[in-house]
Amino acid sequence: MNWKHGTPLAEWMLLNPVTFVCDAGLPEETFEPSPEQLAQVFPSSNGQRLKTWGRTRGKSTDSATEMDPHWLCCTNGLPLHTDPRYPRYTHQLYVLVDDLAIGGVGFHLTPLNRGVYVRLDTHSPHKVVKRSRGATWYVAAAIDSHEPQEFDAMRPLLLEFIRTAPFDPKATSAE
Numbered sequence: 001m002n003w004k005h006g007t008p009l010a011e012w013m014l015l016n017p018v019t020f021v022c023d024a025g026l027p028e029e030t031f032e033p034s035p036e037q038l039a040q041v042f043p044s045s046n047g048q049r050l051k052t053w054g055r056t057r058g059k060s061t062d063s064a065t066e067m068d069p070h071w072l073c074c075t076n077g078l079p080l081h082t083d084p085r086y087p088r089y090t091h092q093l094y095v096l097v098d099d100l101a102i103g104g105v106g107f108h109l110t111p112l113n114r115g116v117y118v119r120l121d122t123h124s125p126h127k128v129v130k131r132s133r134g135a136t137w138y139v140a141a142a143i144d145s146h147e148p149q150e151f152d153a154m155r156p157l158l159l160e161f162i163r164t165a166p167f168d169p170k171a172t173s174a175e
Helices: 035-041 151-164
Strands: 018-023 050-053 070-075 078-081 089-097 100-103 109-111 116-121 126-130 137-145
Touching: 035 070, 089 151, 116 151, 137 151
Parallel strands: none
Antiparallel strands: 018 116, 050 070, 070 137, 078 126, 089 116, 089 137, 100 109, 100 126
């Protein structure tokens, strides 16, 4: 849901939707998609910029997506928006990142890098911005929840998903 700059925030919305960020300490052998694998995510240039897949529970509904790990891929950034269709918090562990950052309506941007873990309030306005001209991709393993989850609980779940889940964007797609 696109969000226009200057629109007043609801009292519960955050200027900076990143509620936690840290270096997750990825094991050296952690998967990183190849250029060929990335090309399969968006095989046509239909303007799609975000795709999720790999959920075990099927359709992309609020109850089906909570605490269900999945792949999340973004290309060319995202405009300021909210995601009211999904649980409020997303916990993301990045396995590939070009020169991108995430932020809200405020001026603070959180740089994204491989191995960074972010907890984001997706019901507050947020955006993904390119920090350099050639920046294109991010790929993350993600788990959504209605309540913020602790990093120590999410890290092993996300690492296990990355280790075992096929990187196949033709699999059950939620977006």
